[in-house]
Amino acid sequence: MGQPFSHDRMHVIDLLLRGGLVVDGTGARPRVADVGVDRGRVVLQEPGSTESALVELDVRDRVVSPGFVDIHTHSDLTLLSAPSARSKVAQGVTTEVVGNCGLGLAPLPPGSPVDPIRAAVGYLDLDPGVQVSWHRLADYLAAVATARPSVNVAAFVAHLPLHGGVVGLGDQPAGAAELDVMCGLLDEALGDGGVGLSTGLAYAPLCFADERELLALASVVARRGALFAWHLRDYGDRLIPSVEQALRVAATTGCRTQISHLVSVGRRNWGAVVEALDLVDRARADGLDVGVDMYPYTAGSAPLSQLLPEWAQDGGIEEVQRRLRQPAVRDRIRSAWVDRPLGWDEIVLNWLPESAPTMVGRTIASVAESLGSTGDDVALDLLRDYGGAALMVAYGRSEDDLRTVLRHPAAVVASDGLALDPDGVTGTGLPHPRSYGCFPRFLSRYAGDDLADAIRRCTSAPADRVGMADRGRLAVGLPADITVLDLARLDDLATYERPHAYPSGVDLVMVAGEVVVQAGEHTGARPGTALRRPREGAQS
Ligand SMILES: [Zn+2]
Incomplete structure (x- = not known):
C-alpha cells in the first residue's frame, strides 16, 4: 500500500491547503487539517504539516470538501459544446454523470440512424453544432475525453437510444429477438x-416499453452489479404505482435501484412522497439496494411534450406534430387534460426556438390571456409548431415534501441539470436554476446542522450509488477532486428569472489536482477525464 502515492520527504509537493476544516465526505466528524496534493492525488491530510509545497493556500475558516458528484445530469451533449462546464464547476461539482432519465445518445445500435433518436432527446440537445460521431458508449466516452472537459464524466446507458434504435419510436412492445439485441x-x-442503465418511462417511446422489457434489462444490470435509475412513469396522480413498479422489478431481479428525482407533482398529490418513501424503506428492510435522489427546488423542468397523453406521443416527434393539426386529436387531448394535476398558471415556458422569444419566462395561462386563447390551445399550438424543442418549468410542488425527501437516509442530492456556459450557445433561454445553483442551494438552505452528513449526500453517497468508490471522499491516495467552500458566503444566486448566475462562496475547485475555479473564477483548466465503472472483480 502507499507505493504510488508516498513521496520523497525532500520532494516539494504541488499544493498545500493550510488549516481548513476538512469534511471528508464519509460523514465523519469535521476536523482542522492541512491537505496536500501532488501529481493529481491527495498525499497528506494532517494537522500542522511541515511539508513544503510549490503553492500554499491559506484556507482557514473554509470548508475543504471532496468535489461534488452529480449523479443525475443531462450534460451528455453540452459537455461537448461547452467542455469548460462553467455552470457545474462553479458550484463545486467535479464529477458529472450523464445519460439520465433514459435520455442520451449512447449506445445507438450499430448502423442505426442518429437523427430520429436525437430528435427524441431534444431536451438535452442545445447546440446543433455538436457532431454525433459514435454508436457505442465506449466511443461516446472517448469523444468526451477528446473534448477535455473541466469535470470528470461518467455515463449511464440510456434506455431511449436502445429501445428507440432497436424497436422504434412507436407504440409497440419489443419482440423476443429485439429484447435479445437490447x-x-x-x-x-x-x-x-x-x-x-437509466430509463425515463414518461418519455416516448419509453412509455411504450412493457414490464417484460424492463425485467429483461434489469437482469443484465443485476448481473453486472450496476445501478438501474428510474425516471418513473408518473410523478403525479400515479406516483405510488410507479414506485411499486420500480420496486417490483428490483425485487424480481435483485437489481440495485435508484428512484430519480422523487417528488409528488400537483397540489392534490402533496404528501404522497411519504408513502413512496415508506415503500422504499420496506424494500430496503427486505434487503434490496434502493436509493433516491432529489434537487433542492420546488419546480421541475421538462419538455412540454411530457404533458401529452401516452397515445398522443406515438411515432416520434414529427408524427406528433402532424397529429396535433387534426381537430379530433386536439379534442381528445383537451378531454384528457380536463383533470390534469397542474394548472396552466403553474407552467412557465422557459425555452423556445428563436421565433417565439416573447413567450419565454411567461406562464401558459398568461400567454393564453394575452392571445385571447385558452391554455390548452396555446400548449397544443406550441407542441405542433416546436415539437420537442418547447421546454417548461413546472411548479405545483410542496416545500414540505422536498424537505422530507432530502432528509431521508437513502437520499442523495443530484441536480437534474446541465453543464452550461452563459457566454456560449448553451447560455440562452431561462434554464432551470439547478444547473447553476443546486449544491450551494442544498448546503446553504437545506442542510440543517449536520454539515458532515449534508456533504456526504453530495459526495461519497452519490459516488457509491454509481460504483465509484474512489470519488466523493478526501483521503490520502485518492484523486484530488476538491471543493473549498466559504460557508458564511455560500449562496445560490441563480433564480428562475435570472438563472445564468454563479453561486457565491465556492472559492476553489480542483479536479485531479488542477485548479479549475479560483476565487470564484474559472481558470480555463480542463483536467477532467471520462470515468468508467470498474469491471467486476477488477481492482479499482
Ligand atoms: Zn428525469
Whole structure:
C-alpha cells in the first residue's frame, strides 16, 4: 500500500491547503487539517504539516470538501459544446454523470440512424453544432475525453437510444429477438464502463416499453452489479404505482435501484412522497439496494411534450406534430387534460426556438390571456409548431415534501441539470436554476446542522450509488477532486428569472489536482477525464 502515492520527504509537493476544516465526505466528524496534493492525488491530510509545497493556500475558516458528484445530469451533449462546464464547476461539482432519465445518445445500435433518436432527446440537445460521431458508449466516452472537459464524466446507458434504435419510436412492445439485441447492447455498454442503465418511462417511446422489457434489462444490470435509475412513469396522480413498479422489478431481479428525482407533482398529490418513501424503506428492510435522489427546488423542468397523453406521443416527434393539426386529436387531448394535476398558471415556458422569444419566462395561462386563447390551445399550438424543442418549468410542488425527501437516509442530492456556459450557445433561454445553483442551494438552505452528513449526500453517497468508490471522499491516495467552500458566503444566486448566475462562496475547485475555479473564477483548466465503472472483480 502507499507505493504510488508516498513521496520523497525532500520532494516539494504541488499544493498545500493550510488549516481548513476538512469534511471528508464519509460523514465523519469535521476536523482542522492541512491537505496536500501532488501529481493529481491527495498525499497528506494532517494537522500542522511541515511539508513544503510549490503553492500554499491559506484556507482557514473554509470548508475543504471532496468535489461534488452529480449523479443525475443531462450534460451528455453540452459537455461537448461547452467542455469548460462553467455552470457545474462553479458550484463545486467535479464529477458529472450523464445519460439520465433514459435520455442520451449512447449506445445507438450499430448502423442505426442518429437523427430520429436525437430528435427524441431534444431536451438535452442545445447546440446543433455538436457532431454525433459514435454508436457505442465506449466511443461516446472517448469523444468526451477528446473534448477535455473541466469535470470528470461518467455515463449511464440510456434506455431511449436502445429501445428507440432497436424497436422504434412507436407504440409497440419489443419482440423476443429485439429484447435479445437490447440486452446484448446493454451488456456491451456496461462492459464499456457505463455506471448502470437509466430509463425515463414518461418519455416516448419509453412509455411504450412493457414490464417484460424492463425485467429483461434489469437482469443484465443485476448481473453486472450496476445501478438501474428510474425516471418513473408518473410523478403525479400515479406516483405510488410507479414506485411499486420500480420496486417490483428490483425485487424480481435483485437489481440495485435508484428512484430519480422523487417528488409528488400537483397540489392534490402533496404528501404522497411519504408513502413512496415508506415503500422504499420496506424494500430496503427486505434487503434490496434502493436509493433516491432529489434537487433542492420546488419546480421541475421538462419538455412540454411530457404533458401529452401516452397515445398522443406515438411515432416520434414529427408524427406528433402532424397529429396535433387534426381537430379530433386536439379534442381528445383537451378531454384528457380536463383533470390534469397542474394548472396552466403553474407552467412557465422557459425555452423556445428563436421565433417565439416573447413567450419565454411567461406562464401558459398568461400567454393564453394575452392571445385571447385558452391554455390548452396555446400548449397544443406550441407542441405542433416546436415539437420537442418547447421546454417548461413546472411548479405545483410542496416545500414540505422536498424537505422530507432530502432528509431521508437513502437520499442523495443530484441536480437534474446541465453543464452550461452563459457566454456560449448553451447560455440562452431561462434554464432551470439547478444547473447553476443546486449544491450551494442544498448546503446553504437545506442542510440543517449536520454539515458532515449534508456533504456526504453530495459526495461519497452519490459516488457509491454509481460504483465509484474512489470519488466523493478526501483521503490520502485518492484523486484530488476538491471543493473549498466559504460557508458564511455560500449562496445560490441563480433564480428562475435570472438563472445564468454563479453561486457565491465556492472559492476553489480542483479536479485531479488542477485548479479549475479560483476565487470564484474559472481558470480555463480542463483536467477532467471520462470515468468508467470498474469491471467486476477488477481492482479499482
Ligand atoms: Zn428525469
